[in-house]
Each structure stands twice: as structure tokens, then as C-alpha cells.
Amino acid sequence: MRSYFDGEGMEIYIENASQLWQLDVVYPDLIDATQDTKKQRTFELSAIDPLWLAQSNRTELSFEFTSSIEGELPLQLNVDESPIYKRDGVIYAAVVLCGLYVMIIWEIVNRTFAAIIASTLSVGILAALNSRPSMATIMGWIDVETLLLLFGMMILVAILSETGVFDYLAVYAYKITNGHVWPLINCLCLFTAVLSSFLDNVTTVLLMTPVTIRLCEVMCLNPVPILMCMVIYSNIGGALTPVGDPPNVIIASNSYISKNVSLFFFSSIIILPARVFQNIISD
Template sequence: MIGMYILIIFELTHRTVAAMFAAFVGLGVLSYLHERPSFETVVSWIDYETVGLLFGMMIMVGILTTTGVFEWAAVKAYKLSKGNLWHLTLILSIMTAVVSAFLDNVTTILLVGPVTLKLCKVLDVDPKIMILSEVIFSNVGGTATVIGDPPNIILANHEDIAPHISFLTFSLHVAPAIVLSTIALLAYLYFRYASTIHRDPSLHIKHEIDLWSRSLARLREDPDNPEEAQVFLYLENYIFSLEQQLRKKEMEGLATIEELEERYTIKDKGLLLKSVLVLLLVVIMFFMHSLLKIELTLAWIAVIGSILLILASGITNVEEVLEKVEFGTLMFFAALFVLMRILEELGLIEWIGDQLSAVIASVPEGNTRLFVAILLLMWVSGIASAFIDNIPYTTTLAPVVVQLANDPHLGLPLRPLIWALSLGTCLGGNGTVIGASANVVAVGLAEQQGFHISFMDFFKLGMPVVFITLSVSCVYMSIFHVLIHW
């Protein structure tokens, strides 16, 4: 796992290759220390629900993209913000947080992310801050409800925890911490990044020149190889033409809102109507699934929705549909799921739980023990969830929390421990690009549009957010669940 992080941090290879390599090495270690798992067993470790959900949503969003609605919505959003890019970032981020409280984070980012990326492309704005802000608010907002984030769903469905919490009870105790964390987060982002968001008329041409220049640097002009020499010459000429466009663009300046409205209109209103109806049906089914326990899983709902939209749109070329799917992201998730299960089989997550229990038991009973238990659960879970997937972590820690609460010698109430575990695992996912599924999806969407967001780009913004939100949540939990015993 450390090797995977080294490969990703220093960008020695693509994150998908790094995750596959780490999973392969992990299987070797597991086979050496324990019994070698069969191929069928390894394949069963992949969470096909997540992969299927992503696959279906990518197809639907991809088809919707062809209508031009994202560019149109981007211009309207910019007009609504009256040209203030910080206000625009604020509107999109808060909207993402609210939606994410009622839809899973991955779906939220797949719906909001393309709009943001098109917006940045239309307005000549670097999308890094906007897209990262949205995914962070998605993770924060999803923490507020039982159905907003996978760890919360796991906790709510645990047989020993379910009788003690409800949708309303959970939100009443956790949502205030999220509201306070959001206020602190907005203040941090404003003072740290508001002044860095600006329009640059030549941004995208500069970006393209950089991409092709790096490709040219990897080539070598070889007179003995005519094909390579021809490619080298073509790239040189193409970069020269881009540089000419750059000079022209810098002289022209930025387009006005009126010019943008004329340039970006809906291309296919019929397909847009069909796409919106199918997506609306899928979103309603997602919401009803959480409340009414519909037998269809989220993955099946997304896949069936994508099939319906393909049939309704009249697309006959399968390759055209599959081009909408970011297969690199899907493969990364598959490898990551295998790696996380290997860590679980090796006992790493269970060991973390045992150490937590031992430390908490060593503290004198009373408010001090409860304070230490909440503090440890939040911070250990937060840091761990930044580097390992929070789903297996929550699955392993849930019975540990129940065991701590049921131990008569410890005298710890169950509910505050549940709130602490939820806040730690969900908010900690903002720390790194692989801390939460939505993070990986957001970075994948950006790469699809030609914008590279590195591990360190995410880490520099995400890790301070983890410390800020966890600190605020710790203060809230200490006052309302240690001193006041709400």
C-alpha cells in the first residue's frame, strides 16, 4: 500500500496502474502468510454495486453531454453569480452539499461535476479549485444524513446499532456538526483560495501547448525512422500554430456574458427532454430506494436507466456509447477494492480497532473516558479514512463501537460513539484522492476533459479541510455529548 502511494504521489505511473500493482503485491503477501485465495474469491472482493452505479451513470451523463445542456447551464450559472467567480464557486459547492445529503456522493458528483468542468472551459477558468471544492462539500454534506454517505448506511443497517438510531435522530445529532464545519470550511476556502479564482482567456490554449510539449519531449527526432520523424514534425508544427492562437487570444480578451449566451445554446432539445426524464426517474428511484427498501440495488437502477436512455435516444453505435465511460476509473476502483479486502484479511483494520479499545479502556471512567473515546474514534477514523477506503473500515469498527458500549466496566453510551465514528470516517475521506469514491470520480471527470489533478493537488486542499472539520466537530461533540449529554 505504501508503494502505491509512492507511485501516485510522485506520478511515476497512472493511479490505476499503481493500484493494480499494489493489489498484485498484496495478493502475493497474503498468499505467503495465509492460504492463497482463488481467482473467484479475489473477483468477488470487487464491489460491483459501486462499479455498476458508476458505469450506468457515466453512460447517462455522457449522452446528456451531447445535448449541450452543460455548457448552457454553465453560462446561466455564471450569469446568476453576476460574474463573481467566488460567488459561483460558493453556489455550486453549497448546492452539491445539500444534494449530497439525500443522494450518494458518487451520483452527486457525476451530475454536478460535468456542469462545473464545462463552466470552467466556457469561462476560461482553471477548474481545480471549483471541482475540488465541490467534491469536498459533497463528502461533508453527505455526512449529515443516514443515506448521504456509505459509512452512515453501514452504521444504520448494523443489527446492533439500527434499533438505537433513526433518520431523524441521526440528522439531529450529526447535522449541527456539519453546519458548523461548513461555516468554518467556507471561511477557510474564502481566505485561502477566493483570490486565486480568475478568468484567463488563454488558459486552455496554454494547457494544450503544455500537454503536446510534454508529448513532444518524449519523442526523439530519428531520421532513420520516417514515421517517428513525421509525427515529430507534425507535433512541432501543431504547437507552433497553438502558440499563434495564444497570441491572438490574448489580444482578443474575454468574451462577455452576452457573447457566451449566443455561443452556447441547447443543440438537441428532444434528446435533452428524454435524458432529463430518464435521469429524473433514476434519481427518484435512488431516493425511494433508501426510504422504501426497493429490491433493485442502486447499480441496477443506474444500469437500467442507461439502457432506457440508449433505447430512447436511438443510438445504434455501441462504441459511441462506450466512449462515454471512464474505464480507467472503473479499473482503479476494482483494484482498490481488492487491495482494501487484502488489508482486511491481513488484519490491519482489526488491529486498529483492538488498539482503540485498549487505549479507551485504560482511561479513568466518567466524562474523561467518554471524551477520550470520542476524540480517538474521530481522529483515528479520520486519518485512517484518508488513506484506506472507509467502507471496510466502518464495517470493522461498527462491532468494536457496539462492544465498547456494551461493556459494563467501561460505562460508555452507544450513540455518541456512533456519531463520532460517522464524523471521523466521512470527513476523513477528504484527505486524499483515494479517501472517498467521489474523489476518484471527480479527478477522473477532470482528466476526461484534459485537466490533470495530481495527488498533491488534492492533498494540499483536502488535508487542511480534514483537520478543520474534525476540529470543529470535536468541539461540538465535547460540548453537546460530553458536558451536556444531549
């Protein structure tokens, strides 16, 4: 039932806000031995007479439960006080996400600044709809462990790039393969996959690309197919370990998942489907 009150707090109108919802329950002597049952129903609440809604200063919604059994009936009620409907929320989120991709793809602003604009706009939409999150909630959304791990990996890759490790690996691959094309491609892809397992895969590919292009120029090869193979192996290597890719870091840093996630877990996700696919091709 919904009650309407005037400015002085006097009740001026009462109406039934929804239809009757009847639930079937078990016999009283079987309640303790019956498993918990979850039933869900969405009620669309709208004023029967919009005139009373316009004249009222505030409204109250009351719930009434009746039972036909004699005895205690355990019942749990969850009420979502959010003023945002899921249908409208999906539209708002899609608009913000599309705007973010437009700014990134067409390089309207810097990618970091575009992310700041989208996040600020999201919080602004929630605040405009009277559902603004608290500062503690916003701080809880920040995954500090993932950010610090990525920051440390970036520093490590920057230091390794200054030492010339990536150039050395490319030259070493050319040396041990004696300049043969396919063994050289396999070595470059293998080195890229191993490095991407422990470092950021995008940065690894960017650092291996200039040396690979120079080797292709010396051997009069088209570097595009080789770089495509390196990118594929980089993604595979990044998916092998919990620290090889930012999504893996986010998954592995979860307190519930981290108890059962190991290096073998991520490796099996890639290796097992690859072996199955290889067996299908060989058959």
C-alpha cells in the same frame, strides 16, 4: 427561412421561421482590436401553416445573414441538432433518477441491477428521440481509472479485514487510554479518520463498528453517539485525500484537474474551514 418539399423533391412552400434578429457591431476599422463577443438567443420554430407541414415529405431550414458594413465580418455559428428540448430532457432525466432511487430505497431489485436498468432506460430514451449515442461515446462515459482504483481498494480492505488490523486498532485504543471514555472515543475517531483517508470510508466504518460495539458493551456505554462521531470523522478523513472517497477519485482523475490537484489541496478544503469555524466558536 423554412422550405417544404413533397415526395418528389419539389419545393411547395416557403415561410419565415423566425423573427429578424439585429446585432450591433463595431466600426470596420475597430474589428481587429475588439474582443470577441458572445451573444445568445433561442428561437422557437413552429409551422405557420400546419397544413403544409402535414403535406410535406421533408423540410429544410436555411439561414440568411446580411451586414451593413463594408468588409469582412468574422462570425461563428453553432447549431444544436439534438431533437431533445432541455425542458423535456430535464423531465425525462428526473423520472429516470426518481425511479432509480425508488428501486434502491425500497430494495425492489439489487442496487447494481437497478443502476443497469436506469442506464439502459436512459440510452433507450435517447434512442427513441433519435439522439442515440454511439458505442464509442458510451464507452467514453465509463471512468475506468476510478473503477479500477475502487476495485483495488476493495481488495485491499478485504485483505486487511482478514488479518484483524481493525480489531487490533480498537483494542490498542482501549489499552493506551486505560479505558477512559473520552480519550477512547477520540482515539477511535482518529483511527477511523486516518484509515478513511486511504481506504474506502464506508467499508472502514463497517469494519470498525463491530469492535466498537463490543467495547461499548464492556464499558456499559451507548454505542450510538460514538458510532455517529466515527461516521463524521470518516467523512472528514475521506475528504482529505484524492483517494479517500469515490467523488474525490472522480475529481482527481480528470486530466485537467489532476495537473494542479495534490494532497494539500484536498486537506486545505477541510482544515481551513474547520479552523475558521473553531475560531468563530472560540470568539
